[in-house]
Amino acid sequence: MIPIDDPRSRFGVAGDRAFGGSGQQGVAASVSVVGEAVMVIDFGTSTSSAALVTGDRVRLVKEPGSGLWSWPSAVCRDGDRLLVGTTAERRKRTDPAGYRAEFKRDLGQQAPIPLGDRDYRVEELVAALLTALREQAGEPVRRALLTVPASYRPGDPRRALMIAAGEAAGFDDVELLAEPVAAALGPLSGDGFGIGDTVLVYDFGGGTFDAALVRFTGAGREVLGHAALDDCGGRDIDALLIEHVRDSGGDSLAEALAVPADAPRAVRMRLGLQFADFARVIKHQLSEVDEVEDFVSHLAPPSRVDRSELTALVAPVLARTLDCCHRLLRECGVVPAQLAAVLLVGGTSRMPVVADTVARELGRPIRRPEDPDLAVVQGAAADAGQGGTRVLRAMLATPGRDRLRWKGPAVSRLARVLTGAGEGYAAGESLAVVRDGDDRLWTLTAPPVAGTIREWTVPVGAHLPPLDWSVDVTSAGPRLRFKVPAFARIFNIEPETGRRVAFSPDGRHLVAAAVSWARVWDWESGDTVWDLQRNFQGNMYWSVAVGPDGRQVAVAGGPGVIVCDARTGEQLYALDHPDVINDVAFSPDGRWLAGVAKDGVAVLWEAATGVRARTFPHELTLYAVEFSADGNQLITSALEHTHVWDLATGNKEYLVDRAGWFALSPEASHIALANSSSLTIVTADGEAQEVASVKAKDPYSPTETSWVRPAFSPDGRLVAAGKGSDVRIYDARSRGTLRELGTIRTKTTVTSVAFSPDGRFLAAACDNWIRVYEVAEPVDEPE
Structure with a gap:
């Protein structure tokens, strides 16, 4: 039985970008x-x-x-x-x-x-x-x-x-x-921060002082730590200034401001409010001039305050803020010399003494x-x-088959249920809202097939199991089981050769890249929605990817990538690269677009803008790219090795000593590797241990052909790969030798395969045709 599920969507966004500069805004992940x-x-x-x-x-x-x-x-x-x-x-x-x-x-x-x-x-x-x-x-x-x-x-x-x-x-x-x-x-005023910059944010507001260490990375920004003083702000400086004005005004000021003992309480309150307003006016003026003379009231003598007096008054307050900053730096293991700048924010930071003191104490450039x-x-x-809203799309758990599961952030709790017990839901509909440990919200959505909620097994307000939420809700959606593959539909692409095929996340459209065009078909009618004719100066299209929200289609070829509106085919932007881009993928949250090139370079772009964020150098030609399920890692493969990279730092985390085309299982626990000698499933960790494989009889024989572009079914229970003119389907849960479940004879060379989001269909890109087969059928009873 094959549970229906949402495929691992891909996603893109990034570039060699300056964050927060004039006219620019920082980036945060999500859909x-x-x-x-x-x-x-x-x-x-x-x-x-x-x-x-x-x-x-x-x-x-x-x-x-x-x-x-x-x-x-x-x-x-x-x-x-x-x-x-x-x-x-x-x-x-x-x-x-x-x-x-x-x-x-x-x-x-x-x-x-x-x-x-x-x-x-x-x-x-x-x-x-x-x-x-x-x-x-x-x-x-x-x-x-x-x-x-x-x-x-x-x-x-x-x-x-x-x-x-x-x-x-x-x-x-x-x-x-x-x-x-x-x-x-x-x-910012001036140029923005660049990738790799570590910035100390010095936020001196009216009531509190806050500090944060922020590092800008290819993935946006990373908060290294923050600290605060709840009792240190502009109003504390106002209180010091009021006391100074009272003391320096002497008897004449005291007499002018004296309130009779029998005066109503409101009179004293008005005087306090008046004095507070006066102190703020003096403080603001001293940010522009060296001396201020003003009157607390029309009966009071003039009060004079110069900037040097204010500087002396605020010195102890500024010392506390700098102690807070030094403590934060020590806790994060950062020395001032490692700071690209100190960013001064908050109304109180306008005071000239603040910038002067911070620059002198920390010795770093001041930015505003x-x-x-x-x-x-x-x-x-x-x-x-x-x-925006962080979206987590559901998978159907295995075992259980009718239980929804999501992979989400740790320390999360169920905040709100949108679809209650006994209520039906549509494919992809929002079912609940989850709050993580940082009080950011995530929307849990249904898989791309309708169903009915039986019960929420975690009550609202309760914490969810860490990372893998497999017990939150059960669904009465239809079940599927593997069947003997049956021909379902064919899309003629003569005289072209299909290179890559993919379904849209909602399953409504089929997308393919051929030699000289990319095309989107309506799955139900078979009609062409739009196509993109070659404009890469005679070079071929090699790969195609659909964004997780179904709004963008990325077409890779040589040299570069074209990103189009998935509904209209309108070109949104083009990404240049010196060599052919062999494969592209969107990150699961839709923020990033990654491409791997013939020249051995993997590139990360910002999907919304096309701005280049980071490059990952390799020594050999790259063939395939994918993101991990949580979007934190980038996986690339060449002829000899498969690399796993940390997206935030750009560092290589580990290397799998196998290569070729690959696919990541939906739960990100396994990688399927396809090459000339074998189709192998390995664990997706630093050890990369082999779980199962099926090997070529003689990989060096001219009659033997390579396995190409494997794909997991949405629930991860099946793995399929092209081999010559065949599509081979295996039980992905096998141990040792992969158990073959079925073979599809296409009569033409297969270049890639893809499962539909509901798991029922398998598409194969071939010479002159895109062929689609039904490989699963609904059942009423358990398998």
Whole structure:
């Protein structure tokens, strides 16, 4: 019996790219849900900002009361409702008891916050601000990405409170992203960071200080570590400045600001608010001029503060931030000399003394975002735009045959069920949402065949088994069993020779590369959807790959790769290379496109843009390329060896001393290698031990032909490969000698094979024809 399943989709994105430069945005992995809006919110201690991200479009959300991109993080009670932002600021002098700002620091405390005669939990105030931002977006928004301080580590209850506040504001799905990590992805003033750069993000905000070490890699960015101070921010500098102004003002200032003992509490509160505003104005002016003279009130004598006084006041605060940075560097095993730069973000980092002190202490170049106040929200928008929704497509587990399984990140829990017990689902439909240890969300989708949910064996909120979620849900989808192969359909490609054949992820289309064109057919009707005529200056097309979301088709040949819109055939971009590209593959999340070339070079491109991210040098001509199931490794093969590379670092992890065409099993546990001497299945690890094989009788005989381009069935139970004019199908679970289940005689030379996503059909590319055979049939009873 063959469970129906989703094939291992491929995927692409990358290039020799600078991240975060002017006009550029950093990259984050995953598959976007096209057209679904994401509200990105940087909830700050003093101010907040938001952006609406839809596809590749980013729109900052303007604050209606001021017309600015930054909203004051303030609330003021107005009867039964809460005013927020500038509207709340304007009420604070008339109703200081009903006003509250900078409540971010209070998140997690048990004591409520009184506003007038009513108490509020801190998360209620947060939710009020988030609600206002959401409503100002002007359109329905279901998903939110909230930035949080680096001190909110996994397990910190404040993370759960932020998620709850987002849900209370009307968002169905709420994700979190560390503020300094987001800042590293924002647009920079000047050139962006390059691959291999390690950057220290120095995020000095209004209420907290955050630091993060971020390394930019071919796979996007890697967070080496982060640290934070919850009680160190711009408002602490304001408090020092207020104390300094009071002390230096002497008796005359004290007399002018004296409040009678019997004065109402509101009078004292107004004075405190007035002094805080005064300190902020002084601080901001001293970033531009050397001395400031101003009045706390019209009755007070003038107060003078110069930049040297402010520098002396903030020295202890800056020392604490630098101690935090040095501690982070030590914990990560990084010395300042290894830093490409220090990125200053956050409103408080605008102070000249900050840049001067950090540069002197760390001895590294100082970089700034285009707008320090918006760096976090802009970087988070880049993450949301590139990241989108992380999709995990289901496989049908073996044994069990009617149990869905997913391979996902560790430390994950079931967040929300979309299709409940007893409900049917369509092929590829979203079934549930999972939250990982970093509070990023993953959507679990059905395989490419309909079914019915029997039960969710893991309750909502419970943790899932590490990595391999094989017990989450059972499905009553149809079962399949192997049958004697029967001819199903033929696609005439005369006078061409088929080189590579593939199905679209939804099984609706068949895609093939021939000598002088690539073509997409509608599987049901057999009609041509579109074709791509040769434009490689007389050279041939060699391979084709379909993106995991079915929206892109990559056609490889010589020299280069053409990427087309899968629906229309419109060329999206062309990728140049000095030599013939023999094979291409998309990564499972759709982010990367990899190609291997005749000149022995493997190239990684960014699938969305075609930007080159990294190259992997080899000594011999390369024939095949594939990604691991988790997308972290790249597998390439030449005549003598198969290489496994770490995608993030570009380092070779291990080498399999066998080569030829290869295929990776759906669960990524085995590799099938096909060459002139044998078809062999080996374990997909550093040992690469042989599991089973079938060898040629005499590999050197002119009558013997090589096995070519093997393929696993979607459930991993079958392996098929072309051999001369035959397609041989074997039991992939064999031990020792592969057990042959069937042979298809095509009468013409076979160049590649591919299973349909539902496992029922097997396509073979041959001379002049693409032939499709039914190799499995539905059954009602167990095998």
